[in-house]
Amino acid sequence: MFLTLVVIAAFCVTNALANFTSYEGYKIYEFKAENTTQQETLEILAQNDAYDFFTRPRIFGLPIRVLVAPADQLQFQQTLEAAKIAYTIVNENFGQSVEVERKLNSMYPKQRNAAPGSISFDVYQRYDVIAAYMEELAKRYSSRVKVTSIGDSYEGRQLHAITITNGDGAANKNVILMDAGIHAREWIAPAAALYVIQQLVENYKQNSRLLTSYDWIIVPLLNPDGYEYSHTHERLWRKTRKPVTIICAGTDGNRNFDIHWGKVGASHTACADTFRGQTAFSEPETQALRDLMHSLTGRAKFYLTLHSYGNYLLYPWGYTSALPKNWRDIDDIARAGAAAIKTATGTEYTVGSSTNVLYAAAGGSDDYALGKAQIPISITMELPSAGQQFDPPLSKIEELASETWIGIKAMAENVIEKYKSAIERKKPRKLRFKNVGDTQTCIYS
Known part of the structure; x- marks a missing residue:
């Protein structure tokens, strides 16, 4: 009987893959x-x-x-x-x-080895499972977690953002903003974002200091239409799914932001993987992220977008080899992440500006975050591939996600230290005594 079920399952999977x-x-x-x-x-x-x-x-x-x-x-x-x-x-x-x-990804149970209310990293989870996981967290940890929709994709899927706090109810805290999955084929990026969410929510006790004076807002899957399409039709699909011409669909979301849009490194050809879009912000997905960024003006201190692959920590500018005025601050943060990962696992990341390390490409979300949304630390993290390009083996998902978390945590700690929140600045100073020579001097600290 068991063998029969296995054969039937394999047959169903094979038929389901026929349109790939x-x-x-x-x-x-x-x-x-x-x-x-x-x-x-x-x-x-x-x-x-x-x-x-x-x-x-x-x-x-x-x-x-x-x-x-x-x-x-x-x-x-x-x-x-x-x-x-x-x-x-x-x-x-x-x-x-x-x-x-x-x-393999189709045959394995989506929540294998996952505790109730948690999520499994044994497979690349699909949109519905990701959405359900966030909603479950919001129910279980209602004092610390809130899930909202920042808009809808072209095909009508909600673009979920999860806000994670320490539950103290304090308003106007500084914010760390993170997204993943703007490029559909980069499946490891949403997986890593989910791992960050898990660590901040389910393992709150170990990471509570990251939420003392900062809230985290995470959009784990910014391009759900393209992501689903890459699972069901075309593994290397990169773009959104909004039609452009009769035969071409989709825009490269990371070329669609209105900062030197289309200047360099983006195609004007509708069928190209790097198509910039018919206009800047032509896509509902990029519009949603733009609006979220601007709603956090003054609060958001760190924007991190997860991509794959290549072991890079990149920062603006993407449209020119020139560097932003505060590039040393961003570079310091990025190098802290790279150093933490190397110390923990031996994996090496290359750090530098996008144009100088990889190639020039205008219209990226990291450039927009810094240049237009005024988020001072803006970084793109290109995750490792484990030798398999955009599809690290299922057995490597949790390992890579855990390694990524080490770097993100180190960068976040440095940002939190660098940009003290209003709450911390208003903390009453403690009275203590310091010996100066033969006398004691009363000072505040």
Whole structure:
């Protein structure tokens, strides 16, 4: 009987996967740019929409990975060889990897090994499970947790934001604002955001100091339409799902913010993965985040957006190689996160401005947070891949999420120390005595 059920389940999963986009025969190439000439060749290749650059660092010696369709592989290899760029093929058949991942993620119970009222990190959770988990937290911890909708996606899904406090009822605390999942295919990012939520709510006692003078507001899945589509139709779908033309849908949400919109690193071609949108803020998802940012003006001190992949902690500007006036403050915070992760796990993160470390791309949420919403610390965190690009193995989800939390926690602690809240500034000073020579002096501290 058990064997029969397994066969039926496998048959159902196979049929459910029939509509998935096939990446059969696609290869993933890895190489490094070792000099300026090679870097220029790669910049030219990156402008070709036929090649999907997973990573494109501008720092010599850092690994670059590109997904190439079977029909384009010969020409791609010849171009690399002509530029004397040594390469390796790290995945001979990306389509096979995607099929295995989808089947496993579909067959395993969504809440396996999860305590009642909690969430499992054994699989990549879908939108409905994520929404239900947040609502359950709001019921169980009503004095400390509130879930609101900041808007609706194009397809009508609520964009949930969870506000986490220490329950003291104090108004106008400083805020740490975080989001994930603006790029649909980066499944590990929402998983990491859920882990942060779990730590702040379910493990409150261990992390209560992070909520003493700051509230946390987290949007764990900013692009639910694209995220669901990447689960059901096209694994590497990146954009939103709002139609643009008869044959093209979706906008790259992280090119859609109104700060030097479309200036560089964003495509005007509707079918391109990096399509900037027909106008700035053309997408209801980016409008919702924009409005949330502005509602927190003066309170929000730290904006963190989670992406994958690449082990990077990046900050503005994305539209120019110039740095913001307070770049040293942001850099200090980012490096605190990188150092904490390296100390704990040995994983190394590269820190720097987006343009100088990766590539120029205008219209990003981190640029907008700093430049328009006046959030002083704005950082993009590109999570590791565990060797599997946008789809770390299911067995690695919790490990990567836990590692990410170590870095986020360290950055948050530094922000909290740097930007004291009004509550802390108004705390009554304690009277104490200090020995000065042979006398005692009364001082406040």
